[in-house]
Amino acid sequence: MDFAQKLDTYGRPAWIALTVLGFMAWWPLGLAVLAFSIGSGRMGCRSRRDFSDWQERGRDAxxxxxxxxxxxxxxxxxxxxxxxxxxxxxxxxxxxxxxxxxxxxxxxxxxxxxxxxxxxxxxxxxxxxxxxxxxxxxxx
Incomplete structure (x- = not known):
């Protein structure tokens, strides 16, 4: 089992903790972890289309x-x-x-x-x- 899959078993809080620790250790490392977690969808951010749908729902409300x-x-x-x-x-x-x-x-x-x-x-x-x-x- 690789490291990313192990963190996935703990969910989003584990990715957030890893990102914070990465920023504390060395800011480029934290930035890389943040980019990976957002880009891979592990932080719950799926795509631009989903974001625009969310924006439209908020605007309608x-x-x-x-x-x-x-x-x-x-x-x-x-x-x-x-x-x-x-x-x-x-x-x-x-x-x-x-x-x-x-x-x-x-x-x-x-x-x-x-x-x-x-x-x-x-x-x-x-x-x-x-x-x-x-x-x-x-x-x-």
Whole structure:
């Protein structure tokens, strides 16, 4: 029976203990044990697909609890007029949320451009003695 199989009989706590001991002894050893235990699935981490499924489940739970994607979180009330009103209002709010996110992106880009333009202006207007010497000896 090899060492990994023996640790597998003790389960995840044994792998955690080995990882901690590896870090205490020499950090590259601990890092190697950690990478092996995660990569081989011994720590319960299976694959990226499983992680994305977990992420999606968490996102859905958050949305239903706090209202991100409202349509999936509500059951029909039995009143068709109210359900239509609610759907229309929630659709409008989701559209406004998307528009606001787009606005924030444009605002960030404008701020970045303004800062860059200010930097370039200051760089051009520096006195000649503060400018660095060209590497090849010619002036650009």
């Amino acid at each position: 958050f949305r239903s609890a706090f209202g991100g994607n409202f349509r999936r979180g509500f059951r029909p009330s039995g009143n068709a007029a109210f359900d239509d009103y609610r759907e229309e209002t929630l659709r409008r709010l989701e559209d406004e949320e998307r528009e606001f996110a787009t606005f924030l992106d444009r605002l960030r880009q404008a701020k970045d451009k303004a800062e860059f333009d200010q930097f370039m202006t200051e760089r051009r207007n520096r006195p000649a003695q503060e400018r660095p010497e060209p590497v090849n000896g010619t002036d650009n």
